Amino acid sequence: MASVTFSGVTKRFDDVVAVNALDLEVADGELLVLLGPSGCGKTTALRMVAGLEEVTDGDLAIGDLRVNDLAPKDRDVAMVFQSYALYPHMTVQRNIEFPLKRQGVAAAERSSRVLEAATTLGLDELLERKPGQLSGGQRQRVALARAIVRAPRVFLMDEPLSNLDATLRVQTRSDIVAIQRRLGTTTIYVTHDQVEAMTMGHRIAVMRNGALEQVASPTDLYDRPATAFVASFLGSPGMNLLAATGFTGHDGTPGLRAAGAELPWPDGFSRQPSGDVTLGFRPEAASLGSEGLDARIILVERLGAETHLICSLADGERVVVRQRDRQSSHQISDHVRIRIDTDQIHLFDAESGLRLGEGT
Amino acid sequence: MPPTDLKTPATTRKSHRRSRLILRYVLLTLGAVIVLFPVYVAIVNSLLEPSQIAHQPPPLFPLHPQWNSYSRAWSQGSLGIYLRNSAIQTALIVTGQVATSVLAGFAFAFLAFPFKRTLFITFLATLMIPFEVTVTTNLSTITSLGWFNSYAGLAVPFLATGFGTFLMRQAFLQIPRDLREAAELDGYGRLAFLWRVAIPLARPAIAALAVFSFLSSWNQYLWPLLATGNDNSVRTVQIGLKQLLNTQLDQINVSLAGTVIAVVPLIVLLVIFQKQLVRGLTAGAVK
Ligand SMILES: Nc1ncnc2c1ncn2[C@@H]1O[C@H](COP(=O)(O)OP(=O)(O)OP(=O)(O)O)[C@@H](O)[C@H]1O
Numbered sequence: 066m067a068s069v070t071f072s073g074v075t076k077r078f079d080d081v082v083a084v085n086a087l088d089l090e091v092a093d094g095e096l097l098v099l100l101g102p103s104g105c106g107k108t109t110a111l112r113m114v115a116g117l118e119e120v121t122d123g124d125l126a127i128g129d130l131r132v133n134d135l136a137p138k139d140r141d142v143a144m145v146f147q148s149y150a151l152y153p154h155m156t157v158q159r160n161i162e163f164p165l166k167r168q169g170v171a172a173a174e175r176s177s178r179v180l181e182a183a184t185t186l187g188l189d190e191l192l193e194r195k196p197g198q199l200s201g202g203q204r205q206r207v208a209l210a211r212a213i214v215r216a217p218r219v220f221l222m223d224e225p226l227s228n229l230d231a232t233l234r235v236q237t238r239s240d241i242v243a244i245q246r247r248l249g250t251t252t253i254y255v256t257h258d259q260v261e262a263m264t265m266g267h268r269i270a271v272m273r274n275g276a277l278e279q280v281a282s283p284t285d286l287y288d289r290p291a292t293a294f295v296a297s298f299l300g301s302p303g304m305n306l307l308a309a310t311g312f313t314g315h316d317g318t319p320g321l322r323a324a325g326a327e328l329p330w331p332d333g334f335s336r337q338p339s340g341d342v343t344l345g346f347r348p349e350a351a352s353l354g355s356e357g358l359d360a361r362i363i364l365v366e367r368l369g370a371e372t373h374l375i376c377s378l379a380d381g382e383r384v385v386v387r388q389r390d391r392q393s394s395h396q397i398s399d400h401v402r403i404r405i406d407t408d409q410i411h412l413f414d415a416e417s418g419l420r421l422g423e424g425t
Numbered sequence: 426m427p428p429t430d431l432k433t434p435a436t437t438r439k440s441h442r443r444s445r446l447i448l449r450y451v452l453l454t455l456g457a458v459i460v461l462f463p464v465y466v467a468i469v470n471s472l473l474e475p476s477q478i479a480h481q482p483p484p485l486f487p488l489h490p491q492w493n494s495y496s497r498a499w500s501q502g503s504l505g506i507y508l509r510n511s512a513i514q515t516a517l518i519v520t521g522q523v524a525t526s527v528l529a530g531f532a533f534a535f536l537a538f539p540f541k542r543t544l545f546i547t548f549l550a551t552l553m554i555p556f557e558v559t560v561t562t563n564l565s566t567i568t569s570l571g572w573f574n575s576y577a578g579l580a581v582p583f584l585a586t587g588f589g590t591f592l593m594r595q596a597f598l599q600i601p602r603d604l605r606e607a608a609e610l611d612g613y614g615r616l617a618f619l620w621r622v623a624i625p626l627a628r629p630a631i632a633a634l635a636v637f638s639f640l641s642s643w644n645q646y647l648w649p650l651l652a653t654g655n656d657n658s659v660r661t662v663q664i665g666l667k668q669l670l671n672t673q674l675d676q677i678n679v680s681l682a683g684t685v686i687a688v689v690p691l692i693v694l695l696v697i698f699q700k701q702l703v704r705g706l707t708a709g710a711v712k
């Protein structure tokens with residue numbers, strides 16, 4: 066087991082910068098989720114740890130060892146591929162056993178370890194089958210078993226659940242978490258599914274355009290997003306973001322003007338010299354009332370336990386309001402007023418998107 | 426709609442499909458008869474007396490088969506020696522071609538190296554050069570190497586083929602990149618991956634290549650004729666048949682018996698490998 070450290074790691078493909086000066090430390094025994102939209106460089110970062118992609122710049126270390134120039138087989142990492150990458154001509158038994166054979170593990174120990182890994186994943190009945198005779202979920206488990214049987218220092222998983230149906234995904238998700246917690250193996254888990262990220266990771270590293278936006282625990286990430294991008298990427302639906310301007314009222318108290326309405330300046334955010342900020346609030350921090358932002362409902366999504374009202378503000382910006390009330394009587398094209406809970410407001414710099422600092 | 430209206434078109438469609446099936450079988454049978462007839466005549470004639478063969482119309486069934494034509498072909502034509510020589514030459518060529526094609530195809534499919542494209546196109550270009558064009562150069566090369574009238578001289582010019590390289594490259598390209606990377610992480614280097622994963626997965630293509638190279642080297646005529654001497658020490662069976670024909674001009678049945686004997690190994694091979702052969706040929710065609 067070991068930590069994984071990226072120090073200014075950059076990966077360039079000709080003129081594409083896939084990963085840009087990434088600084089990130091994955092602690093020993095941690096499950097870190099790499100989260101971000103398609104093309105942000107998650108897979109590339111993972112493949113660099115595996116040694117399948119060369120590091121263009123910076124240092125990559127596993128434990129105390131710089132691994133930039135180490136061959137994949139010498140890194141003692143196991144990877145679960147999105148495609149599972151099972152060897153089609155081998156039985157489940159032989160697939161799981163394959164890495165052990167190379168390590169020269171004796172036959173008796175090999176089969177006991179294979180059986181243990183297979184039992185952990187409920188595959189012990191399927192050992193004689195070939196991958197072609199397995200369902201998608203079973204193949205996925207074989208791929209996991211092949212990774213855990215080696216007891217490697219690091220697990221790397223690239224969207225391992227994306228080919229499973231929704232039910233199976235939820236179940237396998239918790240299985241992976243349970244196995245990871247039990248083995249305590251350092252794991253980097255790539256996904257673009259923020260629910261997976263929130264439920265699985267000790268910490269989540271959000272990437273965007275090859276760079277790290279923020280790394281924090283799931284709750285910190287949700288409650289204190291460091292950038293407007295993180296705020297809008299996490300949560301389903303994500304945080305509402307509005308352009309706003311700070312002003313000072315006649316009595317000297319600072320305020321915020323957004324979408325034609327005025328709000329008191331929220332506590333805990335320093336003032337912006339330019340006055341321009343991005344105002345963020347989660348759908349659950351908004352409610353309909355007799356005062357607030359003028360809006361018109363353009364879509365009502367009833368999800369059962371809750372209802373999402375998608376509203377259009379006077380200036381055309383969209384805002385989502387989450388209602389716990391399943392009997393919501395609101396209809397499309399109703400005119401409503403949206404009240405924002407000022408305790409749950411986030412402010413970001415309008416230009417850089419960075420969260421405004423503490424202060425007054 | 427009344428049921429009769431529904432039934433009629435369905436029945437017509439069914440009988441239509443049936444008649445097309447019948448037509449297809451009739452055509453295939455006809456083709457098979459046309460292809461097999463000369464073979465049949467050869468077998469029949471090998472069992473007739475020479476005088477019967479000359480008879481008009483020639484009998485199409487040997488009422489009194491003369492099996493001794495086979496033993497005469499075997500002993501008078503020294504077919505045992507020729508068959509052995511052919512077997513050795515063919516074994517060398519098949520082994521060599523499969524080995525070089527697998528390695529070269531693997532390199533073209535999986536490795537990155539300078540001038541890969543150019544080199545591959547050069548390999549393909551060799552497919553367009555008929556063997557006859559290079560035959561004199563090859564002959565002077567093997568003679569100057571002292572390989573005239575030897576197995577080396579018979580086999581070495583055929584140990585590598587552009588066709589085989591191409592076939593194996595295509596087969597290896599079907600193997601997903603993830604598999605190679607998974608093997609790499611599991612600790613398997615290039616050659617171990619080739620041996621444990623790529624070759625087992627490319628088995629149909631390898632079998633097809635082996636059969637093709639068996640057929641073409643077994644049926645070689647020009648090269649063994651030029652590259653071997655008269656002492657029969659390495660002469661192959663096709664040349665032997667020609668000699669048998671020359672020495673038994675009046676015994677056409679014996680020559681035909683020899684021909685039948687020489688074809689038996691091919692038939693056996695085709696029967697054993699026919700499944701792989703078809704699979705190898707169509708592999709990659711549909712994806
Ligand atoms: N082999 C390559 N050659 C050139 N560009 C590449 C290569 N691999 C990735 N890229 C580019 O690098 C960027 C990051 O790709 P990467 O696969 O890491 O994204 P990702 O975050 O995993 O996306 P996804 O969620 O869609 O899998 C993309 O712009 C991609 O086009």
Ligand SMILES: [Mg+2]
Pocket residue numbers: 107108109
């Ligand atoms: Mg990816």
